[in-house]
Amino acid sequence: MATTGTGGRAGPEIDGGRRPGGAGSPEVVDPLVTLALPDHELASSGAMAVSAGRIRREQLGLLVRSKTFLAGSAILLFWIVCAVFGGFFRPYNPDAQNLLAINQAPSLTHLFGTDNLGRDVLSRVILGSRQILIVAPCAALLGTVLGSALGLVQGYYRGWVDSTTGRVVDAFLALPIVIIAFLIIVAAGPSVPTLIVVIGFAFGLVISRTVRTAVLQERELDYVAAARLRGEGAAHTMFVEILPNVLGPIIVEFTVRLGYAIFTVATLSFLGFGIQPPTPDWGADIFATYNYLSAGYWWETVFPALAIASLIISINLIGDSVESVIIE
Amino acid sequence: MTLAEAVAPTTSEAGDALVVSHLDVAYRVRGKDRLTLRDVSFRIGAHESFGLVGESGCGKSTTVQAITRYLPRNGSVTGGSITVAGRDLMGMGAEELRRLRSRSVSVVYQEPGRALNPSMRIGRQVAEVFRVLGCDRGESMDRAEEALRRVQIADPARVMGAYPHQLSGGMLQRAVIAMAVAVEPALLVLDEPTTALDATVEAEVLDLVAGLREQVDTAVLFISHNLAVIARMCDRVGVMYAGEIVEGGRARQVFDDPRHPYTVGLLRCVPRRGQRKDHARLDTIPGFLPGPGEVPAGCVFASRCPLADDRCREETPSMGEVAGSHRAACFKPDEAPSIPRSTPEELPVRSGGTSPEPVIRLEHVSKTYTGRGDPVKALVEVDLVLYPGETLGVVGESGCGKTTLARLLLGLTSPDQGSRMTLRGADLAPVAARRSREELRALQIVFQNPDSALNRRHSVRHIVGRVLTKLAGLAGERKERRLVDIVRSVRMEPRHLPMRPAQLSGGLKQRVAIARAFAGEPAVLVCDEPTSALDVSVQAAILNLLVDLQSREQVTYVFISHDLGVVRYLADRIVVLYLGRVMEYGPAESVFAGPHHPYTEALLSAVPTLDGTGRERIRLEGEIPSPAHPPAGCVFHTRCPRRLVDGTCESVEPPLREVSPGKLLRCHLPLEALGRLEPGGGELGGPEPPGRREAPAGGQQGGGGGVPAGEGGLEG
Missing domain, CATH: 3.40.50.300 (P-loop containing nucleotide triphosphate hydrolases)
Incomplete structure (x- = not known):
């Protein structure tokens, strides 16, 4: 074809354009300060009428209008309500065993049926959201903080700091995260704080990679050179100059990791190293009941599994829409 | 009188390569339509070159996108029509559009590095043009080589085997131009083709395009923010401001005798021939471009125009005739050339003298x-x-x-x-x-x-x-x-x-x-x-x-x-x-006055001038050598047009010698053998501002301008 070129040249010039700042009254300029020069680019306009706050509000508006975000939030909100207020509307005590009514199929008395100990599956699904909604967000948050700090240091210093820490991270990441977590929990004994620290640490390593890449690009920009030229220290340059500019990818990474954290908690619980019975937990319940699948007692396994899936999907929907708004 | 007539040659022909009439383009941003082009009309005759000039945000690129139907997803033509080689563009289906793009319209964009596929050899990319036309593989490659030779690439075989990253920007742009003219399109669109290039390379590429127009029967639409480039390359020109064409006509007329206050202001902003900071301040254009999609009542330029009165703010001026085909959308075209400066000429008082102690x-x-x-x-x-x-x-x-x-x-x-x-x-x-x-x-x-x-x-x-x-x-x-x-x-x-x-x-x-x-x-x-x-x-x-x-x-x-x-x-x-x-x-005056180092001479002569007076152009051969492997002897000898025949330049690196007080040169040539570009003082920069022109400095006229006036039935 004869039309050579990029084709998709940066679209409309709309957003990059200049706008007059409305009817701003030009202030009286001190003649001693400025040279007597009615330079008309003089500031009476030239600034866009959009304030930073309005940009943020607009981003929020875009987010709230997106259907994926709404769907994701609705599901997540449902589980949060279950976790916080589930104690009030659960039909039965989730730990109460009723050996006279074991393995009962869903019915009006037990909407989701009962398990092999006669516990109400619906109640256990509702309250199973509690632990996972504490552990996963805390772990993801911890991981994001650790990963951001590590990534900033690696990307800012580069050189030997980057290569040594990078190799250590490589060594850890050579093993599946579940296995690392598994090994540490076996050594330290399972508990909620251990779980948070272990998953947070492992995720921090992954997140550091993303942050490091973003920092490497960012530090080449001239404002970082300008900071060096006024004698700023490393900490200031990293956390005050660079960090605010890499927050976008960090937020996206946080939402992605949150989904994975739920996944990991459920997996560890299933393996018996996460949330410990008898506390209701979806992963642990699947482990406790999957043997009965072959006997046809599907409800004991399927409902907790659906709960896990729905929570992960909700986080991913939110993550996707946040990402599309931030990256535009 | 319509805009289309205003910027069109006075005799309109059936064989026009491009007719744009009353074109409106809007972008939809956050649910609102923002009008970006308003009532844009111009016509390019066969084998004619038309320039669109204006500052960023004026709608030049949008015009190109509309002409190729490459508007982004949120952009749409909301009014007017575009006719390419006699066919209505807006009514075309996908297949017809594809044929149009492959045969009738070619576009060269600003960055050749982004226009070429980095993972494909140049030869295959150029050959693709001919494959699309239905040639077989062997014939395509032969014709590709021919196409590259036509754009004066000395060693086409080597270039064909190279990947884009192995070639310089100038060479890549040549390859892109080769692809664009290969099919002899009815219309060749050049969108800021030399903006990303060095001045010396820019001069070569402009020479090339001017030369190709002699051989290839194609009309050219040249887009640039650089007034001097447009003045050199185009027969006729349209000056765009905020999505409208505000002035149009023969390029010489428009630049020598601008009649729209915006054009006048724009020309005054460029430091003109030999002007220095201790002569006078540069003039500026007060105010700002209206925001995208804002359609002010009255004249678009009224808010920045020193001549604006109530009428300008209420009525929209139409393109009025100034002289022959020269028209301007202004109510006061006669006052425009003498608009008052918006920045006073007097200079600030320099405080203190310069101390001899170096800092x-x-x-x-x-x-x-x-x-x-x-x-x-x-x-x-x-x-x-x-x-x-x-x-x-x-x-x-x-x-x-x-x-x-x-x-x-x-x-x-x-x-x-x-x-x-x-x-x-x-x-x-x-x-x-x-x-x-x-x-x-x-x-x-x-x-x-x-x-x-x-x-x-x-x-x-x-x-x-x-x-x-x-x-x-x-x-x-x-x-x-x-x-x-x-x-x-x-x-x-x-x-x-x-x-x-x-x-x-x-x-x-x-x-x-x-x-x-x-x-x-x-x-x-x-x-x-x-x-x-x-x-x-x-x-x-x-x-x-x-x-x-x-x-x-x-x-x-x-x-x-x-x-x-x-x-x-x-x-x-x-x-x-x-x-x-x-x-x-050395001191600026003596560097510009000469005698020049051959390299300085080439740099100076590469700068296109707005007044269009031709000058002996010194063109450099070849490309800048890699600094990792600088040439032996004088590092400039590989491109130097004045190098000594005895081979000294190739073997001995000349010292930096003082040729006059404070001025140092690194060249073997005796001073008498070096060039002097401007005995009279100034050839650089822009033209004299309108209204304060002196008698034209005696000198070389025509020639270098490249574009013969009166081509294509221009004169009425």
Whole structure:
């Protein structure tokens, strides 16, 4: 074809354009300060009428209008309500065993049926959201903080700091995260704080990679050179100059990791190293009941599994829409 | 009378390559339609060249996108029609459109590096054009080679086997042009084809396009922000402003006798032939472009026009006839050439005299980049002296070491062993991290691109205030007062302090960058192409500001620029770099007056002029050699048009010798053998501003302009 070129040249010039700042009254300029020069680019306009706050509000508006975000939030909100207020509307005590009514199929008395100990599956699904909604967000948050700090240091210093820490991270990441977590929990004994620290640490390593890449690009920009030229220290340059500019990818990474954290908690619980019975937990319940699948007692396994899936999907929907708004 | 008639040749022909009439284009942004092009009409006859010129945001690129039906998803043609080679573009289906793009319309964009596929050899990419036309593989390759030969690529076989990253920007642009003209399209669109190239390469590419137009029967639509390029390349021209064509006609007429206040203002913003900072301030265009999609009542330019009255603000002027085909959308075309200056001409009073004590001295400063592969000598044995309050202009093509010099001065990279830099006589630490607060204060920089130089998450207050804290050691009340002073001294207001860079226009952002640089009261300010990312009208305001600040603060500028007109306006002394070596160094007047180093001569003659007077063009052969493998002898000998026949240039590196007081040259040739481009004083830069032209300086007329006037039935 004869039309050579990029084709998709940066679209409309709309957003990059200049706008007059409305009817701003030009202030009286001190003649001693400025040279007597009615330079008309003089500031009476030239600034866009959009304030930073309005940009943020607009981003929020875009987010709230997106259907994926709404769907994701609705599901997540449902589980949060279950976790916080589930104690009030659960039909039965989730730990109460009723050996006279074991393995009962869903019915009006037990909407989701009962398990092999006669516990109400619906109640256990509702309250199973509690632990996972504490552990996963805390772990993801911890991981994001650790990963951001590590990534900033690696990307800012580069050189030997980057290569040594990078190799250590490589060594850890050579093993599946579940296995690392598994090994540490076996050594330290399972508990909620251990779980948070272990998953947070492992995720921090992954997140550091993303942050490091973003920092490497960012530090080449001239404002970082300008900071060096006024004698700023490393900490200031990293956390005050660079960090605010890499927050976008960090937020996206946080939402992605949150989904994975739920996944990991459920997996560890299933393996018996996460949330410990008898506390209701979806992963642990699947482990406790999957043997009965072959006997046809599907409800004991399927409902907790659906709960896990729905929570992960909700986080991913939110993550996707946040990402599309931030990256535009 | 319609706009279409206004900018069309007076005799309209059936064989017009492109007819755009009453075109409206709107972009849909956040649910609202914003009209970006309004009532744009022009016509390009067969084998005619038409230029669209205007500043960023005026709608040039949107026009190109509309003509190729490549508008982005949210853009749409909301009115008017486009006819290409007699066929209506808007009614075309996908297949017809594909055929049109493959045979009738070709586009060359600004960046050849992005127009070519980086993972495909050039030969295959060029051959693809012929494959689409139905040639078989072998024939396509043969014709591709032929096409490359046609764009004067000396060794097409080598170029065909190369990947894009192995070739220079100029060579790539030639390949792209080869693809574009290969099918002999009815219309060739050139969208800022030389903006990303060095001046010397730009001159070659423009020569090439002018030459191709003799051979290929195609009409040309040339888009550029550069008035001089348009003046050189086009028969007729349309000046765009805020989505409308405000003036049109024969290029010579429009540039010699502009009748729309915007065109007049635009031409005055360019430093004109030989104008210097101690002659007069540059004029500027007050105010700002209307926001995208804002349609002001009345004339679009009224808010910035010194002639505007109530009628201008209420009625929209239509294109009125000025003379023959020359028309302007203005109610007062007769007053336009003599609009009052919007910036007074008087200069600020220079405070204090220049002291003979140098502020910075560089001795044998070299920089070698080592990494994978061969070491690259970016700067070789440079000696420079900077005096207080003067401006040193640094010029040269890309890769000549300009930026390395800036980074060394600032301590952003460390020089090689044996280099010595002194600040007011005392040794200067090589890297910024080891410099004291006073040393850091003394040397600051204004970067080329304010988007990269300003932290986009910080407010103006933070950006400037932080320097006051760190370098000036101010806090509290005193810092606040100084902050307001500084912001005002770059002609912004305190209300800008809480804003972030994204809320400011390009010109205001650069002012913030200048404010930051001045906040520490530096002794030396490095300006690395500070205006090359800005439009000419904004550039003029920034240059005025730099001149004013210098005269008040006695700052020394190291002004790096590829734009010789700007350097000439600002610089007191000039250093010309080539492959990291100083080729010529001396007072600005004598560097521009000659005798020139052959390289300087080539740089000077490459600059297109607005007055269109041709001049003996010196074209450089070949490409800039790699600094990793500089040629033996004089590094410039591979491209030098004046090299000695006895082979001295190839074997012996000439010393930098003093040819007149303060002027140094690195050349074997005797002074008498060197060229002198401008005995009369000035050929650079823009034209005389309208209304104050002197009698045309006796000289070479025609020829170099390249485009024969009267071609294609232009004259009525």
